Amino acid sequence: MATIDFNAEVEKRKDALMEDLFTLLRINSAEDKAHANAENPFGPGPRQALDAFLAIAKRDGYETKNYDNYAGHFVYENGAKEDAETLAIIGHLDVVPAGAGWDSNPFEPEIRQGNLYARGASDDKGPTMACYYGLKILKELNVPLSKKIRFIVGTNEETGWADMDYYFDHCELPLPEFGFSPDAEFPIINGEKGNITEYLHFVGKNDGEVILNSFTAGLAENMVPESATAVITGAKDLKGQLDQFISEYADKNLRYDLEENGDKATITLHGRAAHGAMPEKGINGATYLALFLNRYNFGGGAAAYLRIASEILLEDHEGEKLGVAYVDDLMGNTSMNAGVWTYDEATEGTIALNFRFPQGNSPERMQEILKAIDGVDDVTLSEHLHTPHYVPMEDPLVSTLIDVYEKHTGLKGYETIIGGGTFGRLLKRGVAYGAMFEGEPDSMHQANEMKPVENIFKAAVIYAEAIYELTK
CATH class of the missing domain: 3.30.70.360 (Alpha-Beta Plaits)
Structure with a gap:
């Protein structure tokens, strides 16, 4: 297959990416226990965000599945054999509460001086949508795959991970062999402390x-x-x-x-x-x-x-x-x-x-x-315990992701172990990969959470090539 210019492919889809991202950012998807019920396990907001994301995926031709409004997924195979390994990509659509001190409405996204301001812009709707568009490029180019890809989104990452407990208890598919979560920083998070x-x-x-x-x-x-x-x-x-x-x-x-x-x-x-x-x-x-x-x-x-x-x-x-x-x-x-x-x-x-x-x-x-x-x-x-997690640098998952990062940034990759917890740890060979770049201000969980717009597009380029290299 001819070499793919991932920068050019993202350039073609910038407006569409931002439009879909704005749709998600306008939803206040913080947990709302006061209004939680059987139909809305974490409140109406997280469920609305899940509905919106799955509607976007269905529009793009994926067969989606909603697991009782806890989590959802779609699978993309495109030529992969029945017994092929599965790469999991796991993001989340819930956010922490907005809190006080914002200069703008946290659920009406604004671009000011090249930065996108909204709760979830950086954690984790922006990175999740950048990763979604990375896969969308491969689908629209009809790239043949040797591995299956399962894109999973949760709605309770910030306050307990009950979404993923429910998902893996009820999903009829086997546990993916390896994968990553676009919910941290580059170059990679291959170790996470217990929580x-x-x-x-x-x-x-x-x-x-x-x-x-x-x-x-x-x-x-x-x-x-x-x-x-x-x-x-x-x-x-x-x-x-x-x-x-x-x-x-x-x-x-x-x-x-x-x-x-x-x-x-x-x-x-x-x-x-x-x-x-x-x-x-x-x-x-x-x-x-x-x-x-x-x-x-x-x-x-x-x-x-x-x-x-x-x-x-x-x-x-x-x-x-x-x-x-x-x-x-x-x-x-x-x-x-x-x-x-x-x-x-x-x-x-x-x-x-x-x-x-x-x-x-x-x-x-x-x-x-x-x-x-x-x-x-x-x-x-608390009932929710996460034990320490580590994937060695020599693992092909880690080395491939590092190589793609180095190619598109010109920077040397290195391993990182964090105190934060990501869905990457749900898999034995799971890591977190982006989307915060070195030198980018960390505004996660803070007032005026933001993400530089160009970094959203840059992340999409990296995600597209990373998924390609892991599954081509």
């Missing part, structure tokens, strides 16, 4: 000089909380104390909102959101609000809650003060994000600690250490 959330539980009752009525923070366990809100009773001179606190931590660019009604006050402290796999890139509004409140005389569970938050969890991104720190020569360190916070004086308080841990560390080890912290009433584990 577990451990919940610290505290007694709700408190009867100190100042009462903590409630404390809330965090939109998702894998996000650094941008803001936190506490309702307290009995504190004096709050405005003066807050002004002094903000001044003391001027380098953190904190700001606050204060409402007072008699002796009861509501305080909201704002920091900066970031991806939970890289907590050091954010300013955790919850830990800094706890640091401020810890100057007052609380009692009972509230005193322990605020003391542990401010003296141990504050800026403890690797779990050193917690005592759970662990470093592996290959996979690196353990990271910790205190992602979701609740406290109710009538019931209890919880802090969800999301850990990304290397081989050698374990959820059980960390749980025992956390249980021993003075003031913690109990420690429980």
